[in-house]
Amino acid sequence: MIKPVPEKKISHNEVLKQNDPLLAGQLAATLVDPDADRFSNDDGQFLKFHGIYQQDDRDKRRTGKQYMFMIRGRIPSGILTADQYKVYDDLASKYANNTLRLTSRQSIQFHGVVKTGLGPLMRSINEALMTTLAACGDVSRNVMAPACPITESWMAQVHSDSKLLSDALLPTTPSYHSIWVEGVQLDLADHADHDDPLYGKTYLPRKFKTAFAVPPLNDVDLFTQCLGFIAIADGTKLTGYNLTVGGGLGMSHNNPNTFPRKADVIGYLAREEVEKVAKGVLTIHRDFGDRTDRKRARLKYVMEEKGVEWFRRELASRIGFKLGEARPFEFTRQGDRFGWHSQADGRQFLGLFVETGRIKDTEKIQLKTAIRKVVDTHGPEVRLTPSQNILMVNIPSEAVDDINQILEEHGVATTHAKSPVRSATMACPALPTCGLALAESERYLPGLIDRIEGLLESSAIPQEEIIIRMTGCPNGCARPYMAELAFVGRAPGKYNVYVGGNEAGTRLNKLYQQSVKDAEMETVLGPLLKRFTLERQADERFGDWSARSLWPEIEKPENS
Ligand code: SRM
Ligand code: SF4
Numbered sequence: 001m002i003k004p005v006p007e008k009k010i011s012h013n014e015v016l017k018q019n020d021p022l023l024a025g026q027l028a029a030t031l032v033d034p035d036a037d038r039f040s041n042d043d044g045q046f047l048k049f050h051g052i053y054q055q056d057d058r059d060k061r062r063t064g065k066q067y068m069f070m071i072r073g074r075i076p077s078g079i080l081t082a083d084q085y086k087v088y089d090d091l092a093s094k095y096a097n098n099t100l101r102l103t104s105r106q107s108i109q110f111h112g113v114v115k116t117g118l119g120p121l122m123r124s125i126n127e128a129l130m131t132t133l134a135a136c137g138d139v140s141r142n143v144m145a146p147a148c149p150i151t152e153s154w155m156a157q158v159h160s161d162s163k164l165l166s167d168a169l170l171p172t173t174p175s176y177h178s179i180w181v182e183g184v185q186l187d188l189a190d191h192a193d194h195d196d197p198l199y200g201k202t203y204l205p206r207k208f209k210t211a212f213a214v215p216p217l218n219d220v221d222l223f224t225q226c227l228g229f230i231a232i233a234d235g236t237k238l239t240g241y242n243l244t245v246g247g248g249l250g251m252s253h254n255n256p257n258t259f260p261r262k263a264d265v266i267g268y269l270a271r272e273e274v275e276k277v278a279k280g281v282l283t284i285h286r287d288f289g290d291r292t293d294r295k296r297a298r299l300k301y302v303m304e305e306k307g308v309e310w311f312r313r314e315l316a317s318r319i320g321f322k323l324g325e326a327r328p329f330e331f332t333r334q335g336d337r338f339g340w341h342s343q344a345d346g347r348q349f350l351g352l353f354v355e356t357g358r359i360k361d362t363e364k365i366q367l368k369t370a371i372r373k374v375v376d377t378h379g380p381e382v383r384l385t386p387s388q389n390i391l392m393v394n395i396p397s398e399a400v401d402d403i404n405q406i407l408e409e410h411g412v413a414t415t416h417a418k419s420p421v422r423s424a425t426m427a428c429p430a431l432p433t434c435g436l437a438l439a440e441s442e443r444y445l446p447g448l449i450d451r452i453e454g455l456l457e458s459s460a461i462p463q464e465e466i467i468i469r470m471t472g473c474p475n476g477c478a479r480p481y482m483a484e485l486a487f488v489g490r491a492p493g494k495y496n497v498y499v500g501g502n503e504a505g506t507r508l509n510k511l512y513q514q515s516v517k518d519a520e521m522e523t524v525l526g527p528l529l530k531r532f533t534l535e536r537q538a539d540e541r542f543g544d545w546s547a548r549s550l551w552p553e554i555e556k557p558e559n560s
Pocket of ligand 1: 070102104106107135142248295298357388428429435475477478
């Protein structure tokens with residue numbers, strides 16, 4: 001007799017959402033309880049939908065857990081007015097650890113907020129007409145779009161589509177406003193029938209990520225996104241977008257069921273159809289994503305299992321039409337422009353490298369104070385980039401000298417920080433804030449780059465740019481699997497080394513060496529860089545050389 005296959009149980013997070021579709025939990029009550037220094041674990045899951053993570057300082061665990069909060073803004077396309085930036089800057093000083101953490105999705109995180117500061121911080125964000133709603137949680141996250149203002153004249157339209165979509169994909173629960181603005185615990189019974197028009201009662205099986213890209217620049221790492229729009233123009237007019245679906249990077253060590261995946265190009269849509277198509281894709285994730293295993297709950301696995309043709313048919317049945325054939329496009333580069341540049345309208349913009357995305361003041365460099373002074377004095381629009389850097393845009397030429405002086409007075413360089421390799425780096429926060437970190441990242445990478453600069457110097461290529469990314473665990477928050485050279489934390493002081501991504505952000509890299517110890521970095525990287533200098537073809541980049549030369553030698557399966 002054939003044994004019936006036991007039905008898999010839905011995950012605990014699904015039960016939580018089912019029981020409380022308002023996502024309110026006991027948040028408001030705990031917030032005002034003076035005896036509580038933390039929220040319950042279940043409420044911690046609801047907090048995420050409100051843009052908040054309950055964390056503890058991992059440096060201090062030996063003496064008992066000290067709870068604190070990370071708060072992430074929802075900043076579509078990473079664009080802030082000068083006044084909005086000032087609010088973030090003030091709140092970082094008043095309630096957080098006096099730093100602003102720029103994220104790999106063009107947002108800002110506060111770290112180290114204690115519970116008594118949480119309410120006032122959240123209220124202030126909302127009073128400034130900004131939000132943290134759905135910055136985290138099983139919903140559509142911050143929508144990304146290129147930050148650079150000197151691209152096409154129709155860039156503003158891409159930003160407006162990104163903002164429109166970000167708003168259209170927000171959940172409708174009234175609990176966010178009632179808890180953080182009014183400070184009221186909602187009575188679930190009064191809202192028992194809350195059923196979000198887009199998300200239903202149980203939201204998505206997992207996070208959902210969207211970005212817009214404008215070729216040839218792929219600064220948003222489009223192929224890592226669940227949902228992507230590649231701008232297609234007819235001369236000077238933006239006509240529509242190629243749609244990409246099914247990218248994602250998160251994986252777990254030793255779990256071959258999880259892996260990074262590049263998105264597929266699905267077809268072409270007119271600009272007017274962006275919202276409808278996005279909702280079609282999102283509801284496919286909602287309806288087909290795995291709700292039993294959170295490690296497999298991303299849209300990329302639906303795509304992997306069911307295939308592109310199935311996806312096209314399913315999407316057409318939801319939106320009522322078939323997408324057109326994808327139009328030609330080419331990505332050639334990623335990253336940011338540093339220093340001063342002219343915009344299409346004649347004004348200037350300034351790109352500043354922010355090492356590991358952390359805006360802070362140190363004895364030598366007072367980056368936080370300097371940016372604030374420029375924003376106070378000249379009121380530029382502030383744009384956060386997908387590579388954790390900052391652009392100040394729409395600056396009249398007359399202001400350039402004064403801004404340069406302010407920056408100089410605070411030790412801030414307007415051009416490359418030390419070397420091109422340093423300015424092409426990204427690291428995730430990892431320790432001490434991230435509860436999932438297996439190794440250091442943000443605190444370790446700058447020192448490792450010092451050592452890599454030394455190796456480049458001794459290989460006689462000190463000016464070589466190599467896109468280097470590091471994460472403290474395999475979840476992939478700084479998108480390491482697209483880098484030319486990447487370090488992924490495996491255990492304290494040990495990293496898996498990956499090679500072979502490309503400048504266009506169109507190729508996943510591969511595992512080169514497993515569990516490399518801190519002390520072994522020079523022995524592993526030195527010969528690699530030497531070989532690169534000897535074997536590279538003219539102007540060949542490290543990522544292209546390593547894919548061409550090393551991959552045939554790498555016997556391990558991709559990203560294992
Ligand atoms: Fe991430 C979880 C930080 C972008 C994949 N990510 C986390 C958490 C919240 C840890 C946690 O769940 O307890 C980290 C908070 C650390 C801290 O102390 O701040 C965290 N992720 C970040 C940020 C701040 C990294 C950064 O260097 O900037 C980025 C915030 C973006 C934002 O503004 O919304 C960030 N995370 C990403 C990206 C890159 C992207 O989206 O472009 C990825 C890979 C792409 C993807 O989603 O596949 C990413 N984060 C993850 C995952 C793996 C998800 C999966 O599919 O398995 C986790 C773990 C999880 O969700 O359980 C995670
Ligand atoms: Fe934390 Fe891992 Fe993301 Fe780094 S990659 S922030 S260690 S979850």
